[in-house]
Amino acid sequence: MSNRPAMNVETRWAVDPKTARAMDTAALRSAFLVDNLFTPGRINLTYSHLDRLAVGGAVPVAEPLVLESFRTLGTQGFMDRREAVIANIGGQGTVRVGDSTYTLDQGDMLYIGKQAGEVSFSGHGARFYIVSAPAHQRHETTLIKIEEATRIDLGAKETSNERSIFQFVHAEGVKSCQLVVGMTKLAPGSVWNTMPAHVHDRRSEAYLYFGMAETTRVVHLMGEPSETRHLIVANEQALLSPGWSIHSGAGTANYTFIWAMAGENIDYRDVDPVAMEDLR
Template sequence: MLTVSTRHAIDPVSAKALDTKGLRDAFHMDGLFAEGQINLVYTHYDRMIVGGAVPGGAALVLDHVKECGTASILDRREMGIVNIGAEGTVSAGGSDYAMARGDVLYLPMGAGPVTFAGAGRFYILSCPAHHAYPARLVPIGEAKQVHLGEAATSNKRTIYQFIHPDVMPACQLVVGYTQFHEGSVWNTMPAHLHDRRMEAYLYFDLAENARVFHFMGEPSETRHLVMKNEEAVVSPPWSIHCGAGTGAYTFIWAMAGDNVDYRDVEMVGMEDLR
């Protein structure tokens, strides 16, 4: 079963007028992971698609998506897939990829239909592409690690870069995830902006009663969304994107836009946050 919903782009002036429900309707994404279903959100931020696939007892095939306007979803797109569940298999382009928890798979433009099978919980990210780079399965041992923050500021963390220029080529998709050291809860703080790229976060590995407070908005007028386990949020280019959890968690970040330069950001000073 395939379901697709749409998120239209919201400008910063319009966002200021939104109440909590309005913010959640525009930026928050839940219900992505349901057994026997593929659930996608088609965003108008660089045409990024965010979604989830949970095969359960039968394989699921992702092929035609009306919102893409092509016969098959990857006719003019590339895709990143992160397995946040148990072992599963993804098949595309005539190849089968066995994916353990935490593995990331890159599929290029033209790879054809995508089949999900096994006990995996597959997080799906896709954006338009202009070139067919080689497909690649990237286990965590092949990811680039970046260590940031410190325990004293509660943001000591390790960033794992998978679909990233330092690891492999892609058109515009950049994907990785961030894990926190014991006692640290703040992500992406100090905050920053990158007007040339949108971003999406998926928060997972949260306990049932734990929450992440995701901060967004312009630096001069910040807002927040309360996130549960396996919920995602789309971050427009004009918005900060940082958060703090009530307990341990991991988050997957994905970007699309004008470039793939992970360091192309405008830092926001703490004194400028309101």
């Protein structure tokens, strides 16, 4: 394919909790906040040394966008030793994987297994969110419509956390090597997510906040339970969350977020709860 738009790749190094305690707001944002994910006609990818997660965005316009390998991966093709989940947060679009083409409506996700072949994105109006992690085993590429995801309704209006969790790639659903991916939608009038907080030192996590008005913001809480920090997050910005950090937040209005984990296991329930009285 000729004249392909460039794919921009940024690398983020892992940050330990002792270093994070001394970081100011600008340093925290530089290390953990991922913005400018969605640029028309391009793929923007951030490669993190947190369990070697890669997160990115693809916004096709006229020509298909191809997910290419890059030097850090050390492989000829992007999918040679990795798996990925593609989520469409925009209008209808298509993802071509090898010789197969998949149509994704808004809210759908596509799991792509190791060695699946070249991946490309098409569809003016589609906005594809990309999450990828190393894979040691090959699993079947599978399209998961949002109505097929496992839905769990939690919270209440009285505690401002009424929400629906949609599990797409998990141990009891579509199989993967290490990716666990889902989406949480907060009901109107609810703003809190993942509180009481938890950590899971066995897995790193990435959050993508979206479905927000231009002026809506989420106060994302991170850091050790005894040394919390916060970041102000706008629409279609993502957060990288180390295993030692809490990952919670509250918004100025309701919002939606995609959560994706990779690490030692794929047990969604394997978390270390943090009691409210232990937060500082």
